[in-house]
Amino acid sequence: MTKRAVILVSGGLDSATTLAIAKGQGYSCYALSFDYGQRHRCELQAAVKLVQRMGVAEHKILPLDLAGIAGSALTDLSVAVPQQPAEGIPVTYVPARNTVFLSLALGWAEVLGAFDIFIGVNAVDYSGYPDCRPEFIQAFEKMANLATRLGVEQQPFKIRTPLINLSKAEIIKQGIALGVDYGLTVSCYDPDEEGKACGVCDSCRFRAAGFKAAGIKDPTRYR
């Protein structure tokens, strides 16, 4: 049987590249997205289009009430998205987001017998989020193998982070080589209803600089 993997797919540049890498490594891919009260539906729509274009064994979209626990500019409409870089962990940080996403991915992975879970976190352009660092990923993996029936009884789960040490330009070059259509992806923290990017938030800036450094024409749709 082809090895199965669960891939967290947000609809952004990093997760699209991560999915392409997992597919390139021969995994049967189970894409997992969350409907968690993102500011705009276009991010989820991008995930659906990407996954359809790239092809996966299954795409699951789980509803998740992160807005119910609130506290971030990405889910709380009363917090403004900043347009200038700031020191420390930014207001766009969603409390425990990657922990929650990986936990649900782990549950699904256990049901599927998929021992590889891919997440497109990045520690270079990580924007100050604590849950994008390698030490977090290692601690999660260790916890996961104490938490689960399969991890305890069969073989360890692995959290795969193929982008963790890459620059944005390196990520883009790898994705282009694997045929990713970045025109489909949405990275902006504050896109308009059609998915057009603001061009000024942290995420837009990292992305634009990445295309420039990679020497690749930026396919992002700006408003």
Add this chain to the structure above:
Amino acid sequence: MTKRAVILVSGGLDSATTLAIAKGQGYSCYALSFDYGQRHRCELQAAVKLVQRMGVAEHKILPLDLAGIAGSALTDLSVAVPQQPAEGIPVTYVPARNTVFLSLALGWAEVLGAFDIFIGVNAVDYSGYPDCRPEFIQAFEKMANLATRLGVEQQPFKIRTPLINLSKAEIIKQGIALGVDYGLTVSCYDPDEEGKACGVCDSCRFRAAGFKAAGIKDPTRYR
């Protein structure tokens, strides 16, 4: 300001006792329950009644689509609840359940500035669930303090497991001393619509034996 704590409250005997202990320690208690496709609504109804009776600062019930990732007799109606003890991790195990519950509790705790998270896991009568063991709890706590802004920048989160080394009889004695009305709690894996217990599943057996060993009249409503 009174110290805040998030308490996972399922509506069962263990979480009711855990809430009573947290209240007894002087915390301002934020109760968190999940609507995750349990077999019967009476478990959540028990949580609501318990929390109203005992008094908390807030009770949040988060919807959670664990049935969407399926695979357990507790959420999947096509898997029968066993009526005899079996070797190893039982079919009533829900994949990564405590990991998911604790992750969402962590997110809410970070929003509240609550550094203590209480969960009523028990390693004595733990019924073979890997995510009830002390080594899991320790690994989760370590991960949590790498995952979160407050854990990194302010002070560590603590996962409090006051029942972890107690027998069911000891748990019951402690809860009775704190005034818990166990008649309100539902522990059965397969209760009827009124919350009446089957008396034969693992959870019912542990509970009944606990009351007997504690020398306390069993207030459970059996059908």
